[in-house]
Amino acid sequence: MSNISSSQIFAWVERYAKHIAEQKDYLTQLDAAIGDADHGANMHRGLKAVLAKKAELQNADIGVLLKGVAMTLISTVGGASGALYGTFFLQASVMAGSKTELTPSEFGSVLEKGLAGIVLRGKAAVGDKTMIDALQPGIKAYKRSIDSGETLEQALSKAVSAAEEGLQSTVPLVARKGRASYLGERSAGHPDPGATSTVLLFRSAAETFA
Amino acid sequence: MKKLINSPENVVLESITGLGAAFSDLIKVHTNPNYITRADAPVKNKVALVSGGGSGHEPMHGGFVGRGMLDAACPGAVFTSPTPDQMFEATKAVNGGKGVLHIVKNYTGDVLNFEMAADLAKAEGVEVEAVVIDDDVAVKDSLWTAGRRGVGTTVLAEKICGAAAEAGHSLKEVAALCHRVNATGRSMGMALTSCTVPHVGKPTFDLPEDEMEIGIGIHGEPGRTRTKLKSADEITEMLLTPIVEDLPYKSGDEVLLFVNSMGGTPLLELFVVYGKAHDILTKAGIKVTRSLVGPYITSLEMAGASITLLKLDAELTKFWDAPVLTPGLRWGA
Numbered sequence: 001m002s003n004i005s006s007s008q009i010f011a012w013v014e015r016y017a018k019h020i021a022e023q024k025d026y027l028t029q030l031d032a033a034i035g036d037a038d039h040g041a042n043m044h045r046g047l048k049a050v051l052a053k054k055a056e057l058q059n060a061d062i063g064v065l066l067k068g069v070a071m072t073l074i075s076t077v078g079g080a081s082g083a084l085y086g087t088f089f090l091q092a093s094v095m096a097g098s099k100t101e102l103t104p105s106e107f108g109s110v111l112e113k114g115l116a117g118i119v120l121r122g123k124a125a126v127g128d129k130t131m132i133d134a135l136q137p138g139i140k141a142y143k144r145s146i147d148s149g150e151t152l153e154q155a156l157s158k159a160v161s162a163a164e165e166g167l168q169s170t171v172p173l174v175a176r177k178g179r180a181s182y183l184g185e186r187s188a189g190h191p192d193p194g195a196t197s198t199v200l201l202f203r204s205a206a207e208t209f210a
Numbered sequence: 211m212k213k214l215i216n217s218p219e220n221v222v223l224e225s226i227t228g229l230g231a232a233f234s235d236l237i238k239v240h241t242n243p244n245y246i247t248r249a250d251a252p253v254k255n256k257v258a259l260v261s262g263g264g265s266g267h268e269p270m271h272g273g274f275v276g277r278g279m280l281d282a283a284c285p286g287a288v289f290t291s292p293t294p295d296q297m298f299e300a301t302k303a304v305n306g307g308k309g310v311l312h313i314v315k316n317y318t319g320d321v322l323n324f325e326m327a328a329d330l331a332k333a334e335g336v337e338v339e340a341v342v343i344d345d346d347v348a349v350k351d352s353l354w355t356a357g358r359r360g361v362g363t364t365v366l367a368e369k370i371c372g373a374a375a376e377a378g379h380s381l382k383e384v385a386a387l388c389h390r391v392n393a394t395g396r397s398m399g400m401a402l403t404s405c406t407v408p409h410v411g412k413p414t415f416d417l418p419e420d421e422m423e424i425g426i427g428i429h430g431e432p433g434r435t436r437t438k439l440k441s442a443d444e445i446t447e448m449l450l451t452p453i454v455e456d457l458p459y460k461s462g463d464e465v466l467l468f469v470n471s472m473g474g475t476p477l478l479e480l481f482v483v484y485g486k487a488h489d490i491l492t493k494a495g496i497k498v499t500r501s502l503v504g505p506y507i508t509s510l511e512m513a514g515a516s517i518t519l520l521k522l523d524a525e526l527t528k529f530w531d532a533p534v535l536t537p538g539l540r541w542g543a
Contacts (some may be wrong), residue, residue: 032414036429038290041409045287074326075243078264083322121322178318181355182431205479 002152004209006065010058013069015204017047023200030193039081039193045196046077046085046140059093061100066093066110072167080178084118091117104152108143115139122177126166129187130176131194138163138202156206163189167195211411218408222265222285229272233537236276237506243293245300246272247282257375257384258282258304260367261313262297263320264289265408267428268364270507273538279372280313280536288407288510289429291319303334309381311336313368313388316344317358338379341388343367345395345518347456348425348433353539359427360472362518363395363405365506366530369539373532387529391520395498396453399516400433400445401426401472403511424448428472428509428516442479446486449517459519460494466520466530471505480504483515500530506538 002106018045021028050057050072057068066089074086095113096102102110115135124130126137141162145155170192175181182193215221224480227245230239238249245262261271262284271283287291301310306445309333314324321342328338343360371388374396381500401423404413416432417423422445425433438500440448459465469484471477499522507516520526535541 028410034409036431037407037410037414038287042287042290075293075295078286078293078323080291080322081317081319082291082293083326085320087326119326120319121325128419175355177356179356179431182349182359182427184350184355186432 003103003109004152005063005101007058008209009055009062009065012208013047013050014054015208016201017048017051017198019204020047020197021042023197024054027193027197030191030196032181033190034175034187035193036179040078041199042077042079042081043085043197046082049076049084054104061098062096062102063093066090068100076182084122087117087121088114101115104146104155108139108146108192111139111142124177127173128177129170129173129180129192130177131192131198133192134166134168134195134198137166138198139195153210156202156209160199160202160206163199167191167199171201172194173207211406211408212418213406213408214353215408217506218411221408222287225265225268226272226285226359229537233466234413236535236537237272238300240303243281243296243299245284245296245303247277247300247303248277251281251304252306253281254306255308256306257308257381258301258306258310259313259368259372259375259377259384260284260297260300260310261314261364262300262324263317264287264291264403267507269366269505269538274365274368274536276277276533276534276536277543278534278536279539288371288409291317291323293395293463294323294326294330295327297324298531301331301338302326302334305336309339311371311375311381312338313364314342315364315373316357330377337381339385340508341367341385341392343392345392345397346399346427347396347452348427359431359543361399361428362397362468362507362516363392363520365502366395366466366468366520367391367412367535369444370490370529371528372462372534373529376532377529391526394457394521395518396456397516398449398453399426399470399514399520400424400449401430401473401512401514402439402488403474405473406511416538424516426514427470428507430509430512431434442482446483447490450487450490453519454491454496457519457521459496459521462497464497464499464520464522464527465491466500466502466522467498468489468502468506468518468520470507470515470516470518472514473505473508474511475515477504480515484515487517498521500527507518
């Protein structure tokens with residue numbers, strides 16, 4: 001089974017930046033419905049700043065690379081997204097340490113550590129209509145697939161499907177965290193913008209590592 | 211979109227640069243990361259107050275930096291919380307050795323980023339306390355939501371706690387005072403028109419010519435209800451009644467009445483609202499002993515207003531009256 005190198009990790013983030021750039025207006029539109037209309041613009045600004053550090057980051061060890069992504073997002077995105085995505089990559093970087101490549105199983109542990117960081121910082125759980133509704137099932141599906149001996153490609157494909165299902169599950173939910181929670185019942189009937197950008201994170205991994 | 215800007219990307223930086231140029235005697239504007247400090251920061255042996263939030267609410271918070279109010283403010287992008295590096299640098303820059311109080315409005319982004327900044331500052335040995343302001347009665351407070359939003363009471367807390375810090379109170383005391391202001395302040399707002407976020411380019415929400423939104427948030431978040439437009443007297447009552455009932459404010463209480471413009475509503479109209487609110491309170495036996503009227507916590511060019519009540523006692527009144535010298539509020543100094 002193929003391992004994931006530092007440069008592939010950066011390519012993953014690059015691919016994510018491309019998806020965010022393409023979906024910027026859509027994400028902002030989703031956020032306008034139940035939040036404050038800045039998710040697309042903020043994520044785009046942060047990932048553009050990450051791309052500007054390509055030369056410095058792409059050949060670093062994976063811990064340094066992910067920490068660079070984290071600190072850049074934390075200092076440029078703002079809002080809850082900056083803190084949460086930043087925390088995700090920061091905790092992921094701790095787990096990756098000085099490795100320069102990750103086995104698919106190690107990559108799963110890195111993602112899990114990132115998720116744990118988000119849960120701790122945001123104090124949200126599945127069903128609160130947040131990015132966790134896509135992130136947690138995506139990572140779970142990935143781990144289960146890898147543990148049962150499937151290939152990286154299969155695992156990532158299952159992660160994308162599970163994250164997409166998680167995203168769809170946010171549509172009827174009433175938000176209990178974040179700015180959308182101010183709307184109460186009025187937040188139902190809309191997909192969560194953070195869960196939407198989280199699906200793109202899995203899709204980028206599937207397209208990059210497959 | 212019709213705005214007096216050069217580009218959406220540069221509007222915050224150009225605005226705070228202009229603010230710094232206009233008030234160079236009072237404040238200093240730092241860039242990359244962006245924060246505004248008192249010109250004489252750090253003030254030795256004084257608790258320092260740091261606040262911040264998305265831009266678009268001017269004069270809050272940058273306009274409240276100066277003697278008797280904030281030591282630093284961190285402006286984020288429009289309607290987006292600032293980032294931990296801004297708050298961390300601001301906290302270190304104003305720490306005068308007696309600790310730093312973070313005054314945070316209750317929005318998920320603001321709370322998370324200030325928490326990260328406090329972690330960073332504490333790791334460097336700076337004593338930090340944080341108080342979260344959540345005074346908006348339009349939002350149902352529950353364990354199952356992000357809780358009430360921080361709105362008008364923030365301005366009053368920054369003034370009152372700034373005065374207490376100036377008077378030499380300790381970090382614990384100033385934080386306790388800030389909790390007390392938050393506990394006895396309540397607000398509610400309404401919108402007649404939407405606002406347009408520069409980088410979005412179109413109005414945040416559609417509000418027909420003959421309708422209004424009651425309970426609006428300062429980022430254009432929808433409120434409690436959308437109804438047909440009513441008279442200023444009726445609107446004042448719709449805002450004030452839930453505020454009075456929430457605490458509740460009772461006959462015999464002394465209060466500060468703060469009528470705030472969302473940005474687009476002129477003083478001509480604000481004083482109509484103030485007059486009616488004063489009248490309603492007086493009839494209920496609630497004594498208005500202090501007032502504030504004007505655009506202090508705005509939502510870009512949104513037309514509309516908010517009302518804030520703060521229950522006063524001798525100590526809060528003394529700190530409200532104490533000298534303040536900032537771009538946005540100044541008296542006695």
